[in-house]
Amino acid sequence: MSTTAEIIRNGVDSQQLYGTLDAIKADPSIAKFQFRARNRWIDGAHNRTTIRDFYAANQEDTSRTADFVIEAGEPAILLGKDTGANPAEYLLHALAACLTTSLVYVAAARGVHLTEVESTLEGDMDVQGALGLSDDYRNGFEQIRVSFSVKGDATDEKLREIVARACQRSAVFDMVTNGVPVTVDVATD
Amino acid sequence: MSTTAEIIRNGVDSQQLYGTLDAIKADPSIAKFQFRARNRWIDGAHNRTTIRDFYAANQEDTSRTADFVIEAGEPAILLGKDTGANPAEYLLHALAACLTTSLVYVAAARGVHLTEVESTLEGDMDVQGALGLSDDYRNGFEQIRVSFSVKGDATDEKLREIVARACQRSAVFDMVTNGVPVTVDVATD
Numbered sequence: 001m002s003t004t005a006e007i008i009r010n011g012v013d014s015q016q017l018y019g020t021l022d023a024i025k026a027d028p029s030i031a032k033f034q035f036r037a038r039n040r041w042i043d044g045a046h047n048r049t050t051i052r053d054f055y056a057a058n059q060e061d062t063s064r065t066a067d068f069v070i071e072a073g074e075p076a077i078l079l080g081k082d083t084g085a086n087p088a089e090y091l092l093h094a095l096a097a098c099l100t101t102s103l104v105y106v107a108a109a110r111g112v113h114l115t116e117v118e119s120t121l122e123g124d125m126d127v128q129g130a131l132g133l134s135d136d137y138r139n140g141f142e143q144i145r146v147s148f149s150v151k152g153d154a155t156d157e158k159l160r161e162i163v164a165r166a167c168q169r170s171a172v173f174d175m176v177t178n179g180v181p182v183t184v185d186v187a188t189d
Numbered sequence: 190m191s192t193t194a195e196i197i198r199n200g201v202d203s204q205q206l207y208g209t210l211d212a213i214k215a216d217p218s219i220a221k222f223q224f225r226a227r228n229r230w231i232d233g234a235h236n237r238t239t240i241r242d243f244y245a246a247n248q249e250d251t252s253r254t255a256d257f258v259i260e261a262g263e264p265a266i267l268l269g270k271d272t273g274a275n276p277a278e279y280l281l282h283a284l285a286a287c288l289t290t291s292l293v294y295v296a297a298a299r300g301v302h303l304t305e306v307e308s309t310l311e312g313d314m315d316v317q318g319a320l321g322l323s324d325d326y327r328n329g330f331e332q333i334r335v336s337f338s339v340k341g342d343a344t345d346e347k348l349r350e351i352v353a354r355a356c357q358r359s360a361v362f363d364m365v366t367n368g369v370p371v372t373v374d375v376a377t378d
Contacts, residue, residue: 011233012268020268024322031317031326035278039285041306044200047289049282051274056266063265068274070259072286076252077245079201079209079294085240085257087287087361089224090279093238095371096228097261098276100236102319105268117230123369128220130291130360133213137220140364146373156377163375171319172276175329179368180312182284184335186352188345 012108030057045080047072078127088141091176092121098172099146099163106165107152114152121146144176201297219246234269236261267316277330280365281310287361288335288352295354296341303341310335333365 007015024031034055041047051068054061072087074080085093096119107114123144129137150159167173196204213220223244230236240257243250261276263269274282285308296303312333318326339348356362 011235016268020266021320021322024317024320028317028323031315031320031322033314033316035275035281035312035314035330037278037281037285037310039282039289039308039310041289041293041303044293045290046200047286047293047306049285051278051282054264054278056264061264061266064271068278070274070279070282072282072290074290075243075245075250077209077250079205080290082253085259086224087283087290087359088364089226089240089243089257090259090283090286091361091364092224092226093228093240093259093261094276094279094283096226096238097236097279099373100228100230101234101261101263101269101276104230104233104236114230117236119228121226121228123224125222125224125360126220127222128213128217129363130358131210131213131220132358133210133220134217138363138367139358140360140367141224141369144369144371146371148373148375150375150377159377160375163373167373169319169321169328170276171314171329172280173371174318174327175277175280176364177368177371178327178329179366180330180333182333182335182362182366184288184337184352184356186337186339186349188339188348 009108009111010104010114012105014108017105017109032058042083045072045074045078045086046083088123088125092123092144094172095144095146095176096121098170099148099166102166102170102173103150103162106162106169110162112152112154112158112162114150116149116151118149119146198297198300199293199303201294203297206294206298221247231272234261234263234267234275235272277312277314281312281333283361284333284335284365285310287359288337288355291355291359292339292351295351295358299351301341301343301347301351303339305338305340307338308335
């Protein structure tokens with residue numbers, strides 16, 4: 001009897017997924033990654049980030065064939081010209097994207113076929129903090145609310161488990177909820 | 190004797206900047222903002238965020254004339270097709286952009302003309318965490334290093350003070366270093 005194994009699930013190559021996990025188990029040194037971003041101020045609230053190279057599997061990864069170029073800005077009420085989403089909005093995007101990818105990968109690993117994953121995120125901020133007008137308010141969001149709509153060929157309970165697992169394993173969810181040590185160096189010449 | 194006040198500094202309208210600060214001091218209720226992002230899964234590691242509307246100054250802000258559409262992805266080694274920068278890289282972008290805008294605004298407020306602001310960011314991650322292979326590693330970056338190059342018509346000391354003040358007031362620096370409470374709701378039908 002022959003069976004045809006399903007390889008691509010939710011757009012994720014499950015053979016490659018299991019192969020990656022096995023390769024890391026065999027040699028954990030390949031799990032060390034370094035991601036990078038380069039930013040340049042353009043004018044006012046307009047600045048631009050370029051992303052391409054990164055380190056993975058004990059070497060520089062050169063597989064990307066082009067830079068990602070990302071524009072930031074602020075709306076008029078925050079003294080900008082809408083040259084891009086603002087930094088706090090990009091943080092919401094990073095969180096949404098990471099939870100979604102984590103969720104899709106977890107579903108693929110568990111044999112669940114998703115048909116829809118949508119999310120809306122809201123972050124509440126009193127800008128008296130960031131503008132230096134009051135120490136009663138933090139600079140960033142006081143809280144972030146994420147609302148997922150998830151559909152697929154699994155029970156409600158199973159879909160909720162997948163979302164919970166995604167939250168447990170998402171890199172950006174970890175960073176946004178727990179914080180990361182950041183060092184800042186400055187050169188002026 | 191008449192003097193011509195300089196209004197635009199570093200691309201920031203300093204009259205509007207001081208006007209905004211005065212308006213918030215007069216009525217702090219206008220400082221309450223809510224930013225939003227909507228994300229939709231496309232396929233595999235590819236998902237897309239749409240950003241436009243936000244709440245500010247006691248009303249919905251409708252000044253933006255178009256959506257910002259932001260694509261996320263993963264490189265091949267993380268099972269994606271490079272449909273966009275990955276979520277952790279977007280977090281670095283959010284941090285770079287927020288520090289840079291904060292720095293530019295602080296310099297404008299202090300009468301410093303900047304000629305260059307560049308930054309490179311690095312984040313170290315052992316993906317055994319996010320892949321669920323080991324609890325010895327966190328999911329996100331263990332640390333982030335930011336290196337700024339800042340030039341302008343001020344002393345080295347003053348330029349460094351401006352960077353330090355930007356770190357003290359940046360919304361995303363606060364969130365990334367201190368964390369934010371995040372709630373996640375799920376609907377499955």
